[in-house]
Amino acid sequence: MWSPASLIFVRERATMNDHRKLGRELELFDTDPLIGAGLPYWLPAGAAVRQALEDYVREAERRAGYQHVSSPVLGKKELYQISGHWDHYSDDMFPPMKLGAEEVVLRPSLCPHHALIFRSRGRSYRELPLRMAELGGMYRSELSGVLGGLTRVRAIQLNDAHIFCTLDQAVDEARAALELIGHAHRDLGIRPVRYQLSLPGPGGKYVANPELWERAGRLLGEVLSGVDHVAVEGEAAFYGPKIDVQIADPAGRESTLSTVQIDFHQPERFGLEYTGADGGRHRPVMVHRSIIGSLERAVAHLIEAHGGAFPAWMAPVQVVALPISEAEIPDAAAFVARCVDAGLRARLSGPEAGGLGARIRDARLVPYSAVIGAREASEGGVALRLRDGRRLDAMPAAEAVQRIAALAGAHALDLWDVPG
Numbered sequence: 572m573w574s575p576a577s578l579i580f581v582r583e584r585a586t587m588n589d590h591r592k593l594g595r596e597l598e599l600f601d602t603d604p605l606i607g608a609g610l611p612y613w614l615p616a617g618a619a620v621r622q623a624l625e626d627y628v629r630e631a632e633r634r635a636g637y638q639h640v641s642s643p644v645l646g647k648k649e650l651y652q653i654s655g656h657w658d659h660y661s662d663d664m665f666p667p668m669k670l671g672a673e674e675v676v677l678r679p680s681l682c683p684h685h686a687l688i689f690r691s692r693g694r695s696y697r698e699l700p701l702r703m704a705e706l707g708g709m710y711r712s713e714l715s716g717v718l719g720g721l722t723r724v725r726a727i728q729l730n731d732a733h734i735f736c737t738l739d740q741a742v743d744e745a746r747a748a749l750e751l752i753g754h755a756h757r758d759l760g761i762r763p764v765r766y767q768l769s770l771p772g773p774g775g776k777y778v779a780n781p782e783l784w785e786r787a788g789r790l791l792g793e794v795l796s797g798v799d800h801v802a803v804e805g806e807a808a809f810y811g812p813k814i815d816v817q818i819a820d821p822a823g824r825e826s827t828l829s830t831v832q833i834d835f836h837q838p839e840r841f842g843l844e845y846t847g848a849d850g851g852r853h854r855p856v857m858v859h860r861s862i863i864g865s866l867e868r869a870v871a872h873l874i875e876a877h878g879g880a881f882p883a884w885m886a887p888v889q890v891v892a893l894p895i896s897e898a899e900i901p902d903a904a905a906f907v908a909r910c911v912d913a914g915l916r917a918r919l920s921g922p923e924a925g926g927l928g929a930r931i932r933d934a935r936l937v938p939y940s941a942v943i944g945a946r947e948a949s950e951g952g953v954a955l956r957l958r959d960g961r962r963l964d965a966m967p968a969a970e971a972v973q974r975i976a977a978l979a980g981a982h983a984l985d986l987w988d989v990p991g
């Protein structure tokens with residue numbers, strides 16, 4: 572039962588942690604009416620967070636056996652007629668651009684390009700499962716009335732991948748993708764609200780092939796066996812059912828962050844084939860999966876979930892050096908340079924920015940503050956204060972940098988304890 576007081580609390584928390592408000596305050600991103608609604612740009616601090624996420628995802632994919640590709644954000648209208656987007660999804664697409672006799676479209680998804688890359692030469696069963704990943708642009712013609720911040724945008728950078736595999740491999744591949752998602756959520760310090768099996772519902776625009784829907788639904792059910800989940804009608808993709816990993820914003824509004832789908836439709840539309848061990852031609856299955864969804868939505872959620880205090884490995888500034896007086900500025904600058912050399916994002920905040928207390932308060936979202944006074948300077952050391960309030964005894968600068976870099980490299984959520 573909600574009391575008025577707790578309602579006010581929920582509302583206040585929702586406003587305080589609203590990613591649009593924090594995004595402005597922390598100078599992460601902004602928009603300009605001349606660029607247009609739903610087309611935010613990233614400021615240096617936001618771009619640093621985004622870049623850290625991109626690096627994380629690419630590395631996680633590389634370790635999981637994915638190969639990265641890069642493909643254009645445009646395609647001919649015919650491409651989307653073949654994929655089915657034109658018939659089932661054109662309400663969400665930008666209108667085609669006429670170019671001589673051709674019509675090109677800003678892509679509404681990466682799948683058709685990846686299907687063509689698979690088809691670009693003959694494939695053998697020995698290459699399967701073939702895991703193809705791309706962090707690529709796609710576009711959605713959201714109406715201007717619903718735009719705002721990073722959650723409803725017209726230009727989307729999607730963490731996408733397609734696994735081309737045999738029918739026998741599909742469940743294992745989808746399950747491995749789900750594990751990759753769970754691991755990423757732990758490293759990002761976020762907790763999904765639920766796993767959802769998204770099924771078709773009445774009135775939606777879906778591809779008509781009951782047998783394929785039934786088969787894909789059954790396999791996804793297998794993938795989810797042992798995972799707490801709910802089935803929801805009306806949330807499927809136009810070409811098949813999917814597993815959606817749901818997150819909620821501080822006001823409790825749900826959206827999908829990560830997703831896994833088993834698709835029989837696109838391989839058929841694009842006539843995808845591989846040569847089997849029997850020498851015959853077979854059709855692969857396509858597993859679509861996204862670990863963190865779009866970078867825009869992921870960053871919006873991370874801002875709100877952490878109230879701007881990002882895990883150290885993705886913080887815009889990871890270390891701030893605080894010389895107590897003018898005399899220690901050279902030592903603080905040398906410490907910053909050492910951090911930068913170790914791959915960390917560090918800056919100096921000197922006495923010209925105010926007293927030590929004020930500078931520490933200004934840096935309250937920075938995971939590590941390195942205070943350098945006369946004693947530390949003479950001993951080549953720093954006294955670290957962690958964002959969570961812990962204060963450590965002075966230690967050699969080299970030791971501090973090495974430990975912080977190791978923690979960031981391990982995507983540790985704790986600011987000092989190295990994960991076992």
Ligand SMILES: [Zn+2]
Nearest residue numbers: 681682733859
């Ligand atoms: Zn796809």
